[in-house]
Each structure stands twice: as structure tokens, then as C-alpha cells.
Amino acid sequence: MTSAPSPLAILIFLAFVGLTLGISFYLGRQAKSSAGYFAAHGQIPWFVNGVAFAGDYLSAASFLGICGMIAFYGYDGFLYSIGYLAGWIVALFVVAEPMKRLGKFTFADALNSRFSSRGIKLSAGVSTLAVSIFYLIPQMVGAGALVQPLLGLPHWAGVLMVGAVVILIVVTAGMVSTTWVQFLKGGLLVAFSGVLTAMILNRGLSTAPTAAATQLRQWGPFARADLEAELTAAPELAGGQIVPADDAWKSAPFLRTREANGKRSVWSVAPWDDRQVVLLEAQWQAVDAQGKLQEVNGQPVADGQPPPQLLPVGRVRRLPDGVERTGPLGPLAFLSTLQRSEIILWGTRKIVDSQGNATTVYFQKPTPGSQVLRPGEHPTFHGIRSSKLLDKLNFISLMLALFCGTASLPHILIRYYTVKDEAAARKSTIVGIGCIGMFYVLTLYMGLGAMTSGSMDVRDSNMAAPLLARGLSELLFAVISAIAFTTVLGTVSGLILASAGAVTHDLLESVSSVRLTDSERVRVAKIASCFIGAISILLGIWFKELNVSYLVGWAFSVAASANLPALVMLLFWKRTTRYGIIAAVVVGMLSSLAWILLSADTFEKVYGLPGEAAWAPFSQPGIVTIPLGFLTLVVASLATPPEPESAARRPSGRRAFAPTPSGPRRRGNSPPRRPTEPAVPKARPKAASAAGRTRWAASAGGRSPRAAAPQASPRCVPGHGAPCGGRSPAAQASSACFSGWYLNDSLTLAR
Amino acid sequence: MTSTASSRRARLGLRLFAAYTLLYAGFVGANAFFPDRMEAAPLAGVNWAVLSGLGLIVTAFALALAYGWMCRDDRGGPRPGERP
Numbered sequence: 001m002t003s004a005p006s007p008l009a010i011l012i013f014l015a016f017v018g019l020t021l022g023i024s025f026y027l028g029r030q031a032k033s034s035a036g037y038f039a040a041h042g043q044i045p046w047f048v049n050g051v052a053f054a055g056d057y058l059s060a061a062s063f064l065g066i067c068g069m070i071a072f073y074g075y076d077g078f079l080y081s082i083g084y085l086a087g088w089i090v091a092l093f094v095v096a097e098p099m100k101r102l103g104k105f106t107f108a109d110a111l112n113s114r115f116s117s118r119g120i121k122l123s124a125g126v127s128t129l130a131v132s133i134f135y136l137i138p139q140m141v142g143a144g145a146l147v148q149p150l151l152g153l154p155h156w157a158g159v160l161m162v163g164a165v166v167i168l169i170v171v172t173a174g175m176v177s178t179t180w181v182q183f184l185k186g187g188l189l190v191a192f193s194g195v196l197t198a199m200i201l202n203r204g205l206s207t208a209p210t211a212a213a214t215q216l217r218q219w220g221p222f223a224r225a226d227l228e229a230e231l232t233a234a235p236e237l238a239g240g241q242i243v244p245a246d247d248a249w250k251s252a253p254f255l256r257t258r259e260a261n262g263k264r265s266v267w268s269v270a271p272w273d274d275r276q277v278v279l280l281e282a283q284w285q286a287v288d289a290q291g292k293l294q295e296v297n298g299q300p301v302a303d304g305q306p307p308p309q310l311l312p313v314g315r316v317r318r319l320p321d322g323v324e325r326t327g328p329l330g331p332l333a334f335l336s337t338l339q340r341s342e343i344i345l346w347g348t349r350k351i352v353d354s355q356g357n358a359t360t361v362y363f364q365k366p367t368p369g370s371q372v373l374r375p376g377e378h379p380t381f382h383g384i385r386s387s388k389l390l391d392k393l394n395f396i397s398l399m400l401a402l403f404c405g406t407a408s409l410p411h412i413l414i415r416y417y418t419v420k421d422e423a424a425a426r427k428s429t430i431v432g433i434g435c436i437g438m439f440y441v442l443t444l445y446m447g448l449g450a451m452t453s454g455s456m457d458v459r460d461s462n463m464a465a466p467l468l469a470r471g472l473s474e475l476l477f478a479v480i481s482a483i484a485f486t487t488v489l490g491t492v493s494g495l496i497l498a499s500a501g502a503v504t505h506d507l508l509e510s511v512s513s514v515r516l517t518d519s520e521r522v523r524v525a526k527i528a529s530c531f532i533g534a535i536s537i538l539l540g541i542w543f544k545e546l547n548v549s550y551l552v553g554w555a556f557s558v559a560a561s562a563n564l565p566a567l568v569m570l571l572f573w574k575r576t577t578r579y580g581i582i583a584a585v586v587v588g589m590l591s592s593l594a595w596i597l598l599s600a601d602t603f604e605k606v607y608g609l610p611g612e613a614a615w616a617p618f619s620q621p622g623i624v625t626i627p628l629g630f631l632t633l634v635v636a637s638l639a640t641p642p643e644p645e646s647a648a649r650r651p652s653g654r655r656a657f658a659p660t661p662s663g664p665r666r667r668g669n670s671p672p673r674r675p676t677e678p679a680v681p682k683a684r685p686k687a688a689s690a691a692g693r694t695r696w697a698a699s700a701g702g703r704s705p706r707a708a709a710p711q712a713s714p715r716c717v718p719g720h721g722a723p724c725g726g727r728s729p730a731a732q733a734s735s736a737c738f739s740g741w742y743l744n745d746s747l748t749l750a751r
Numbered sequence: 752m753t754s755t756a757s758s759r760r761a762r763l764g765l766r767l768f769a770a771y772t773l774l775y776a777g778f779v780g781a782n783a784f785f786p787d788r789m790e791a792a793p794l795a796g797v798n799w800a801v802l803s804g805l806g807l808i809v810t811a812f813a814l815a816l817a818y819g820w821m822c823r824d825d826r827g828g829p830r831p832g833e834r835p
Contacts, residue, residue: 081808089811093764094764374789374790426760430815430816
């Protein structure tokens with residue numbers, strides 16, 4: 001279903017893209033230094049940063065993917081919303097403030113804050129690249145899907161266009177402009193989603209026939225036991241015949257007919273009552289062995305002519321109490337009414353004959369509303385309704401990855417460096433949770449609204465929300481599509497910036513012997529952005545068939561497995577060593593990637609192989625690979641010597657960004673921090689004093705100043721066996737228990 | 752900001768995190784192991800699945816606001832009576 005592009009839509013779309021580019025060019029002047037390019041000098045106001053969090057996070061997966069999944073499968077799509085939002089709790093309560101304190105430009109900075117390890121930089125840099133590229137794929141797929149109805153361009157053109165514009169943005173600007181673009185986009189997305197939801201509720205639910213409902217027929221009822229005989233004798237098929245099921249059609253649950261006028265149709269069988277069934281006309285399209293489209297709904301494709309279109313779908317078949325229209329509904333009344341209605345959902349089945357010709361059948365599935373709003377209808381979540389524990393693990397694993405993944409996404413983590421201090425990091429996260437939570441509540445209504453709108457493209461779940469808007473108003477469609485496109489632009493910009501930072505700051509400078517000046521660093525980052533943008537364009541074209549929210553689930557799994565164990569253990573386990581961190585990142589990343597590549601979903605959707613041949617017992621890796629990351633870190637840390645604190649905390653000669661005299665956290669033009677440290681004991685070594693109050697040189701015989709001053713030694717975390725302050729340095733160094741490192745010494749020392 | 756303030760915030764954050772994690776685990780467990788019970792509609796004709804999902808989103812925001820409110824004074828010095 002692709003309609004002609006509307007001039008209004010094109011105009012609004014171009015205005016949005018032009019505004020985005022204008023902001024980028026204008027603010028790009030502030031990004032000449034690496035501190036400006038990667039971290040906006042740490043001067044973004046917390047409220048702006050909070051809304052920009054929403055802009056970064058509410059990607060194509062959220063707006064296009066979740067709405068599409070809800071529109072096609074109901075409640076299961078909403079599970080993604082809940083998981084995505086829950087992940088922000090980890091970000092706020094565990095990660096936000098330490099990230100601001102420990103890092104500077106990249107995720108690897110934070111991991112490497114206690115060490116000076118090339119290995120950590122390398123592994124964290126590679127992990128950042130892997131997660132970013134996994135996250136980039138669905139954004140590009142979403143862009144391609146958007147451009148088709150908006151501008152009438154093919155999918156690959158949309159991907160190419162986004163790639164080109166984003167590269168232009170990233171190359172001309174940096175974190176300042178990206179932040180302001182995200183702020184505008186995040187605000188507009190939540191506001192217009194609210195408008196769309198208000199219109200859905202005001203419209204209410206209706207059984208009024210849609211285009212598909214009027215053109216797609218229903219025959220019957222017929223006796224279930226004697227279906228073919230009754231159909232042959234039925235007046236509807238007078239002069240026609242049932243096409244015998246041959247080849248691959250023998251195992252397909254469809255009937256094919258050829259009518260008197262020559263029209264060929266495909267029918268699915270739906271129950272009518274205990275003994276009778278009805279035939280519901282399906283939509284279908286056939287391609288030959290070379291993949292060339294031959295026929296759509298029985299109409300042949302003529303050379304040089306635009307192909308026939310599939311009909312838009314999505315409707316309520318029956319409302320409670322037999323009414324035809326509800327009128328305006330409140331938020332809860334909308335849900336309860338839909339729950340008592342009957343909805344036409346759509347299924348898809350591909351049938352390939354022995355010559356390689358493929359017919360894709362899109363068939364109607366009358367479904368009770370109570371079933372639409374319950375878990376376990378989407379293929380990913382079918383295991384919920386199984387009695388086997390292994391089948392349920394796929395769902396649990398996905399929800400775990402969503403919970404843990406948010407706080408591990410590189411483009412989210414680097415946003416903590418764009419505000420001035422920890423309080424701003426905390427406040428901006430709270431603002432982000434407010435905006436994102438509001439949006440995810442709205443996704444439920446937008447998805448269900450699309451499901452009953454009569455405007456969905458049966459082939460593309462990703463377009464449910466924009467096409468819902470088109471069903472309500474052409475202007476709204478134009479604005480929503482333009483915002484969605486800007487959404488993709490903003491998220492892709494953030495991801496490419498995070499990747500460019502990893503390449504320049506973590507991989508090139510820290511791992512190789514290359515030393516760059518500040519301006520060279522920015523230039524290299526821009527060149528890296530071009531390469532990463534080109535890779536994402538190619539992958540976006542390759543993965544065009546997959547639901548974007550499903551693809552993002554992969555990115556979350558890799559991020560949660562590779563990054564979260566190292567980050568959390570660095571904060572909470574004093575015995576963590578550099579080797580433990582490196583091992584956790586590498587094992588978490590490789591195990592999750594390997595699991596995904598060997599899963600049934602990848603076999604079926606990417607390789608085109610039967611899912612039964614897959615090696616992984618279920619598709620989502622998180623429940624195995626996240627604990628594996630933690631376990632690897634513990635084993636590797638215990639198997640390697642404890643970090644000598646004097647080595648772990650001294651300023652590194654290899655640091656690309658040397659600490660300032662008042663400490664490594666000072667940045668940009670911000671003034672040195674006012675010393676708030678309690679009086680340092682007189683026993684403090686001269687060498688440490690000379691180095692100033694940096695955490696690098698703050699140790700005294702293996703103990704921090706705070707630990708050396710018993711009266712100032714804070715308590716350990718609840719659950720810890722004994723206060724650390726009274727233990728010998730050796731005992732502390734070899735302790736394998738949770739020592740409350742993050743809660744105690746590191747907070748002071750990190751300043 | 753003192754380490755005492757940071758430490759207090761961190762402990763508070765961990766407690767709130769633990770509370771929400773329990774709620775989330777309960778939600779995932781209920782959906783995974785009792786999917787049929789999630790179809791019951793206890794309030795305004797809306798089923799447990801939807802109500803608990805919306806409730807989790809609202810709870811996350813409420814906890815975030817509570818955390819922000821409880822940390823509102825942690826700007827740069829110890830609270831009265833606290834050792835710096």
C-alpha cells in the first residue's frame with residue numbers, strides 16, 4: 001500500500017529537515033574543540049538535556065516499532081514499552097551520577113577511571129562500536145519505511161537519504177547541535193503523540209466498514225465437515241471452481257478459487273460456530289523465482305505500470321452490545337471497550353513452490369479483544385503460553401535485556417557528560433523518565449488506534465503510527481512523519497557521535513601510538529563518522545524486512561551483556577581488576593553476538609534457514625550472557641593480582657586527556673572545584689599531597705585518605721560483613737566481598 | 752558535594768532500585784507463569800496485564816520524582832548534624 005506523495009507532506013518534511021540542518025550548521029561553530037564536539041563543554045542545561053534524553057532514546061524502535069507491534073499483535077508490543085522504561089530506573093538509581101563523575105567523553109573513560117589500561121579502552125571501544133551499529137540498523141530500516149509513503153521513494157532511497165543527512169549533521173556539528181535537535185525532536189514527538197492519542201480517543205471505536213472490509217469478501221457459513229462440497233455448490237462460486245491444492249499449497253491452511261470472471265482468490269477459514277466456518281478473503285502477492293513481482297490480489301503486474309496496491313487494513317469487527325459506534329471514549333473506557341470487542345488482526349504466510357515462485361498471503365484473523373490485550377500473542381512471546389520453562393525463558397531473557405540494556409547504551413551514557421555536574425545528571429534523568437514514560441503510555445493508544453484505523457499497510461508493521469495519522473488528517477500525517485524522520489536523524493546522529501568518540505578517543509589514540517592535537521581529534525572523529533554512516537546505510541538496506549523494535553532488542557542484549565557487568569562491578573566491587581573488566585566486556589559482547597547469530601530468529605529471518613536448525617535453545621541471549629558477564633568479571637578478577645592502588649590511581653602518561661592540576665574531572669572552562677574534602681590526615685605522604693587532591697595520587701600505603709582517617713571513614717554498604725575502615729590495607733586489597741567501593745572511597749577520591 | 756551526601760544518595764538510589772526491581776520481576780514473572788490470570792479485569796473493565804504495565808510506568812516516574820525530591824538538598828555540603 002503506497003500512495004502518491006502529498007505536496008503538503010513533502011513541504012513539511014523538507015521544513016523539518018531544513019530546520020535540523022540549520023540548527024546543526026549554526027551550533028556547529030561551538031564544536032571546534034574535542035570537549036565541545038564530544039561533550040558540548042558540559043554546559044547543556046539539565047532540563048534541555050532531560051528532554052534530549054527522550055529525543056535520543058525514543059528512536060524509530062519506540063515510535064515506529066512498538067506502535068507497529070501493538071497494532072499487529074496487541075499487548076505484546078506494550079511489553080517492550082514497559083521494559084524500555086524500566087531500564088531508566090537502572091540508569092537513574094545506579095549509573096547516572098557515577099557516570100558523570102567518572103567519565104569524560106566516552107563510556108570507556110568511565111570504565112578506565114580507576115585504571116590506565118589500553119585493554120579496557122580497546123574492549124570498551126569495540127563494544128561501543130558493536131552496540132552502536134546494532135542500534136543503527138533499526139533506525140535506518142525505520143527511515144526507509146518512512147520515506148516510502150511520505151515521498152514515494154523506495155526503501156533504499158530513504159536509508160540513503162537519512163545516512164547522507166546524518167553524516168552532514170555530524171560532520172558539520174557535534175554534541176551541542178545534536179542535543180538541541182534531540183530536545184526539539186523529543187518535545188515534538190511527545191506533544192504530537194499526545195495530539196494523536198487525543199484524536200483516537202475522541203473518535204472512539206467503530207465497526208464502520210473500511211476499504212478492505214468493503215472489498216474483501218466473506219463467504220459462508222458452511223458446514224465445517226463438508227466445506228468443499230458446500231462451497232462448490234454455493235451461488236458465490238457459480239461458474240467457478242476450487243483450485244486444487246498442489247505443491248507447497250497442500251500444507252497451507254488456505255483455499256484458492258477461480259471465479260467465473262477469471263478472478264483468482266485466496267481464502268482463509270475462520271470458525272463461525274461449533275460446526276460451521278466462514279471463508280474470509282485474503283490479500284496476496286506473488287513473485288517469481290527471480291523475485292520480480294508478478295501479481296497482486298489476482299491482478300497481474302504490467303510492465304511500465306505502477307503495481308496494483310494491497311488494501312489498507314485494520315478494523316473492529318464487533319463492538320460490545322451490538323453497537324456500531326461508541327463515540328468519544330476516556331482512556332480506560334477505550335481499553336475496556338476494545339477488550340470486549342472483536343478485532344480483525346492480520347497474519348502472514350509465505351508459500352514457496354518447487355519452482356521457487358513465492359506467494360505471500362496476508363489473511364484475516366478475527367480475534368477477541370480480550371486476547372488482543374493479553375500476553376503471548378506475538379511469535380517472540382509465544383513461549384509464555386507454553387508449559388515448558390525453556391519456552392518461557394525467551395520472554396524473560398528479553399525483559400531482562402531491556403531492563404539492563406538502557407543503562408549500557410553508549411549514546412545514552414555519553415549524554416551524562418553534557419551537563420555540568422551530578423545534580424544536573426540526576427535531574428535530567430528524571431525529566432527524561434517523565435517524557436519517556438508519558439510517551440510509552442501513549443504508544444498503547446497509538447498502537448491500538450492503528451489496529452482499528454483501517455489504514456495500516458499489511459506488509460509493514462513499522463508504518464502503523466504514521467498511517468494512523470494519515471487516516472485522521474493529512475496534515476497530521478505530514479507532521480508526524482517529519483517528526484519520525486527527525487527522530488531517526490537525531491538518534492542516528494547520537495549513535496554515530498558515540499561511535500566516532502570510541503574510534504577516536506578509545507581506539508585510535510589510546511590503543512595505537514598516534515597522538516593527535518585537539519583539532520586533529522575532531523577531524524578524525526568526523527572522518528570516522530562518514531565510515532560508520534556508510535556502514536549503517538548498507539545494513540539498513542540489507543535488514544529492511546525486520547521489525548525495528550525486534551532489532552533493537554538485539555542491541556539491548558549486546559549492550560547489557562557487554563557493558564553493564566563491567567560498569568556495575570567497577571562501582572560496587574573493590575576487588576575488580578582491569579583484567580576482570582576486559583574479560584567481562586569481551587566475553588559478554590562475543591557471547592551475546594554469537595548467541596544472536598546462532599538463534600532461531602536469525603536463522604529464519606536473516607539466513608532464510610529453518611529455525612529448528614538453530615543452535616541456541618532460545619533467541620534472546622540476555623538471561624545467559626548477562627550473568628556470564630558478571631561471572632567472568634569475578635573469576636578473572638580473582639584470578640589476577642589485585643590492582644596496586646598506587647598504580648591504579650596514578651595519572652597515566654598514556655592518558656589522551658591529561659588531568660588538570662586540580663583533578664581529572666575538571667573540564668572545559670569550568671572553574672576548579674572548591675575543595676570540600678575533609679581535612680587530610682597529617683600522615684598523608686608528601687608525594688600524594690604534591691599531586692593535589694586527585695584520586696590518582698590519593699592513596700596512602702594502599703589506603704585512601706578517608707580510609708586512613710577512621711573518624712571520617714563512612715560505613716560500608718548494608719550487607720557487607722565488616723566495616724572496611726578498620727581492616728588492614730592487605731585485607732582490603734584482597735577482599736573478595738562487596739566493599740561498597742562506590743558508596744565510600746571512590747566518591748571522594750573521584751573528585 | 753561531600754562523600755557523605757554522595758554516599759547517602761547512592762544508598763537511597765540502591766534501595767529504590769531494589770524496590771522497583773522487585774516490582775518489575777513480579778510483573779515479568781506474572782506474565783511468564785500466570786498469563787491467563789493477567790486476563791482478569793479487576794478495575795474499570797481493564798485487565799491485570801494492562802493495569803500492571805501502566806502501573807509500572809507510573810511507579811517508575813513516581814520513584815524518580817521521590818528520589819529527586821529526597822536529594823534536593825544535596826548540592827554541596829553536609830546536612831545539619833552530619834560529619835562533613
